[in-house]
Amino acid sequence: MTALTAARPSWRDRLVDLPLPEIAAPVALVLLVVAFGALDGTFLSRGNIEAVLQASAILVVLAVGQAFVIATGGIDLSVASTMTLGAVVLGQVYATDAGIGWAILAGIAAATAVGLVNGLVVAKGGITDFIVTLGTLSAASGLALIIANGKPQPVLDGFLLRLSADGVGPFTWSVIVAAVVAVVAHVVLFRTRLGVHILAVGGSTEAARSTGVHNVRVKVAVYLISGALAGIAAVLLVARVGAAEPASNTSFLLNSVAAVVLGGVSLFGGRATIAGPVVGALLLASLVNGLTLLGVSQFYQPLAVGIVVVLAAFLTRFQR
Amino acid sequence: MTTTYEPGPTAATDSDDVLVVDGLRKSFGSVQAIKQASIRLPRGKVTALIGDNGAGKSTLIRCLSGVHRPDSGTISLDGTAIDFHSPDQARRAGIETVHQNLALVDDLTVWQNLFLGRELTRGLGPVQFLDRKGMRDKAKEMVSALAINVPSVTSRVRRLSGGQRQAVSIARAAGWGSKIVIMDEPTAALGVQETARVEELIRGLRERGLTILLISHNFDQVMRLADGVWVMRAGSSIAHRQVDQTSGEELVGLVTGALAA
Numbered sequence: 001m002t003a004l005t006a007a008r009p010s011w012r013d014r015l016v017d018l019p020l021p022e023i024a025a026p027v028a029l030v031l032l033v034v035a036f037g038a039l040d041g042t043f044l045s046r047g048n049i050e051a052v053l054q055a056s057a058i059l060v061v062l063a064v065g066q067a068f069v070i071a072t073g074g075i076d077l078s079v080a081s082t083m084t085l086g087a088v089v090l091g092q093v094y095a096t097d098a099g100i101g102w103a104i105l106a107g108i109a110a111a112t113a114v115g116l117v118n119g120l121v122v123a124k125g126g127i128t129d130f131i132v133t134l135g136t137l138s139a140a141s142g143l144a145l146i147i148a149n150g151k152p153q154p155v156l157d158g159f160l161l162r163l164s165a166d167g168v169g170p171f172t173w174s175v176i177v178a179a180v181v182a183v184v185a186h187v188v189l190f191r192t193r194l195g196v197h198i199l200a201v202g203g204s205t206e207a208a209r210s211t212g213v214h215n216v217r218v219k220v221a222v223y224l225i226s227g228a229l230a231g232i233a234a235v236l237l238v239a240r241v242g243a244a245e246p247a248s249n250t251s252f253l254l255n256s257v258a259a260v261v262l263g264g265v266s267l268f269g270g271r272a273t274i275a276g277p278v279v280g281a282l283l284l285a286s287l288v289n290g291l292t293l294l295g296v297s298q299f300y301q302p303l304a305v306g307i308v309v310v311l312a313a314f315l316t317r318f319q320r
Numbered sequence: 321m322t323t324t325y326e327p328g329p330t331a332a333t334d335s336d337d338v339l340v341v342d343g344l345r346k347s348f349g350s351v352q353a354i355k356q357a358s359i360r361l362p363r364g365k366v367t368a369l370i371g372d373n374g375a376g377k378s379t380l381i382r383c384l385s386g387v388h389r390p391d392s393g394t395i396s397l398d399g400t401a402i403d404f405h406s407p408d409q410a411r412r413a414g415i416e417t418v419h420q421n422l423a424l425v426d427d428l429t430v431w432q433n434l435f436l437g438r439e440l441t442r443g444l445g446p447v448q449f450l451d452r453k454g455m456r457d458k459a460k461e462m463v464s465a466l467a468i469n470v471p472s473v474t475s476r477v478r479r480l481s482g483g484q485r486q487a488v489s490i491a492r493a494a495g496w497g498s499k500i501v502i503m504d505e506p507t508a509a510l511g512v513q514e515t516a517r518v519e520e521l522i523r524g525l526r527e528r529g530l531t532i533l534l535i536s537h538n539f540d541q542v543m544r545l546a547d548g549v550w551v552m553r554a555g556s557s558i559a560h561r562q563v564d565q566t567s568g569e570e571l572v573g574l575v576t577g578a579l580a581a
Contacts, residue, residue, distance in 0.1 A: 193439045196432060197437075200436055204426065210417075211436040211438075212407070212411065270426070
């Protein structure tokens with residue numbers, strides 16, 4: 001009656017285990033690339049592939065941060081404003097002739113500080129993440145406006161220019177930074193204790209607590225990661241625009257959540273990948289790029305993105 | 321001391337009690353959850369704790385597992401007085417609890433759940449990576465040592481049946497060099513066959529020398545599985561019986577108050 005059956009899962013179990021929401025984004029990306037490639041010859045040109053990758057770099061970094069927060073069952077609505085604040089701080093420090101190194105550090109530090117505040121208020125204060133990060137969304141963009149006095153600050157620096165113009169092959173340094181962020185994030189999520197604890201807290205806060213996982217620390221950590229990545233995204237943003245603008249960047253917030261949902265990460269927490277959101281970000285960038293190439297009016301793009309995201313969310317219904 | 325603890329037939333083996341609870345009290349505001357509890361757990365035995373809802377069983381085990389701190393009274397483990405401030409401390413002292421909710425994370429695998437909160441890592445200094453292979457291998461050992469019937473340690477807990485989940489949770493509690501495993505209604509949600517399997521598992525743990533405190537509402541199960549029984553009523557431990565010297569009817573009488581202790 002107590003026989004040990006340590007058999008490997010059968011092919012049937014494996015088939016059932018194939019997570020539909022997690023493979024949807026890669027399949028959709030391939031279909032999209034094939035379709036756009038067939039409709040427009042320039043879509044698969046080297047120049048255009050470079051442009052798509054370049055356009056998705058910032059979103060990849062933000063989506064990775066968002067994925068960490070969503071993996072614990074939370075959400076960070078402040079990522080885009082935090083990025084804006086980081087960019088503005090970078091610009092202001094750069095304007096004081098402190099040097100680009102200090103400017104970058106200050107920008108990342110400011111964004112990380114916002115993440116820390118989010119984490120502490122959510123985890124220690126026990127206030128709903130939705131409300132807390134909605135508050136910091138407003139506070140960080142307000143702070144950015146105050147610091148910048150509402151004006152953009154040009155940042156024309158050789159290092160930042162190279163970041164978005166030079167690189168290796170078709171990959172600019174911005175793209176390489178985003179790729180490194182994604183790889184490190186993957187290792188953290190699946191190969192470290194913090195990663196397992198993040199998934200445990202997202203899967204069952206109760207179980208995590210009673211097995212000795214420090215829920216508060218894990219919560220603070222994910223918002224801290226999200227803030228720090230928003231800071232890195234700020235550097236890429238300034239490099240791309242050539243200026244630090246106190247603009248709201250709302251589409252980055254929506255797209256970061258969209259990329260994570262497209263990537264098959266459960267909004268309830270506990271189930272997450274890094275590859276998924278990265279593919280989700282590439283998918284969104286390709287979609288916008290392809291529609292532009294086909295001459296579809298810019299006005300239709302948010303509509304298209306919205307439809308794709310809702311379709312992706314629909315797929316998560318099949319998640320077991 | 322106002323203890324009503326009557327040294328029963330176990331008196332002769334008092335010297336080999338792993339855990340001794342004496343005169344424990346616990347109130348929440350004006351509610352006296354435990355008025356007076358004194359129990360002993362003999363080493364290597366299955367001891368049952370029975371009582372009606374609200375008799376104080378849950379509060380008592382929460383005191384033992386470090387969730388609550390008693391207001392007064394002593395708990396001694398192997399002769400040393402203990403005072404837990406957190407479940408972590410109780411666990412480190414060797415008292416593991418299998419909660420009714422099992423404390424499993426559905427989307428993690430069996431081995432990840434077995435090692436949750438105690439992951440093995442390797443690396444240099446602060447840079448530590450999970451020793452996934454090490455944990456999988458050890459998990460396989462834990463599972464096969466207890467002859468637990470799970471598909472594979474790499475399957476997600478979500479795919480397991482109720483009895484398998486219970487078994488994983490028990491294996492985790494038993495697998496860490498623990499002295500005492502407290503189980504809160506381990507078979508309450510299980511069918512007949514799965515209940516039999518879990519009972520077999522509990523007997524196996526006793527054979528390996530573990531001391532078990534079993535909370536159960538099922539008197540037949542208590543008679544089948546336990547060596548001794550403590551009865552709680554209205555916040556007090558009122559009686560102790562050896563299973564071979566009592567009957568289901570007597571236990572029912574003690575729990576309901578139809579029989580005096």
